[in-house]
Amino acid sequence: MSKTFAVIGDPIDHSLSPNIHSAAFRELNLDCSYIAYRIPKGELKDGIEGLKKIKIDGFNVTIPHKVEMMKYLDKMDESCSLIGAVNTVTNDHGVLKGYNTDMDGFLDPFNKKKLRINEKKILLLGAGGAARAIVAAFAKKNAKQITIANRTLEKANNLAQFSKTIGLDANGIDISNVDKLEGYDIIVNATSIGLKNESSPISLDSIKPNTIVYDIVYMPMNTDFLKTAKEKGATIIYGYEMLLGQAVRAFEIWHGVEAPYNAMKKALLGGV
Numbered sequence: 001m002s003k004t005f006a007v008i009g010d011p012i013d014h015s016l017s018p019n020i021h022s023a024a025f026r027e028l029n030l031d032c033s034y035i036a037y038r039i040p041k042g043e044l045k046d047g048i049e050g051l052k053k054i055k056i057d058g059f060n061v062t063i064p065h066k067v068e069m070m071k072y073l074d075k076m077d078e079s080c081s082l083i084g085a086v087n088t089v090t091n092d093h094g095v096l097k098g099y100n101t102d103m104d105g106f107l108d109p110f111n112k113k114k115l116r117i118n119e120k121k122i123l124l125l126g127a128g129g130a131a132r133a134i135v136a137a138f139a140k141k142n143a144k145q146i147t148i149a150n151r152t153l154e155k156a157n158n159l160a161q162f163s164k165t166i167g168l169d170a171n172g173i174d175i176s177n178v179d180k181l182e183g184y185d186i187i188v189n190a191t192s193i194g195l196k197n198e199s200s201p202i203s204l205d206s207i208k209p210n211t212i213v214y215d216i217v218y219m220p221m222n223t224d225f226l227k228t229a230k231e232k233g234a235t236i237i238y239g240y241e242m243l244l245g246q247a248v249r250a251f252e253i254w255h256g257v258e259a260p261y262n263a264m265k266k267a268l269l270g271g272v
């Protein structure tokens, strides 16, 4: 029987998820479809009712619903309860179960490239929703220490507090106070700076060679942050790698078979 999946959010027309999942359906000859469905802020409850009525098989959740969606779940995977946000939902005869695949999606490029995280010192730029999943990922992989730098210091401090509760040595600072970078092994941009082609959120002049520099902004693919890091000899990880990682994990939750990574990657890079 044909199955239907969706991504919900607002705005949603720019979403690359329909391309990625449709490519996987074609590759594996699955009788499935995947649509982008706009649900404005404040209309989530009705939107979810509508999806249940059409017997949606599963859906992804993006901005602005990742946290509010928690209220409408019947069950929760531990990734979801730990992070406090949901990006993937299964629908088993009206029973909605939530997962957060951003954490494993973030870790996917480290696993693929065999890059170690344990005992490493981290600088994380940003303290929004994505940063929270990233902190959980670093805790899972036993990072040594994490400094969280954000424009709003209070949010950096709150996230540092959360990091401590899950076992990380952490501190929060104002992003404008980031200066010497020699002490960090991994630097991640989880702010939205770069989306509008802005220049790098911090100066990368003082990074040591072979620092891992990861930008989770995926559009444009080559942000100024990553271009500068590359010039400095850093090992870089693109935002699309995380996007692909979270989609692969969601696919495997829904379909119970290995996702066709290369077909999904081709669809994504062709669409950027």
Ligand SMILES: NC(=O)c1ccc[n+]([C@@H]2O[C@H](COP(=O)([O-])OP(=O)(O)OC[C@H]3O[C@@H](n4cnc5c(N)ncnc54)[C@H](OP(=O)(O)O)[C@@H]3O)[C@@H](O)[C@H]2O)c1
Binding pocket: 063, 102, 105, 125, 126, 127, 128, 129, 130, 131, 150, 151, 152, 155, 175, 190, 191, 192, 193, 195, 216, 217, 218, 239, 240, 242, 243, 244, 246
């Ligand atoms: N690759 C992927 O799979 C993936 C997954 C999730 C998200 N993302 C991307 O990650 C980015 C963040 O997403 P999110 O969900 O965490 O968003 P969010 O919750 O809205 O957080 C945005 C973050 O960016 C900071 N920020 C925004 N504008 C800034 C500016 N002009 N100067 C300094 N800091 C600024 C905010 O600082 P304040 O706290 O001071 O406002 C906050 O830390 C987005 O670009 C999103 O597309 C990528």
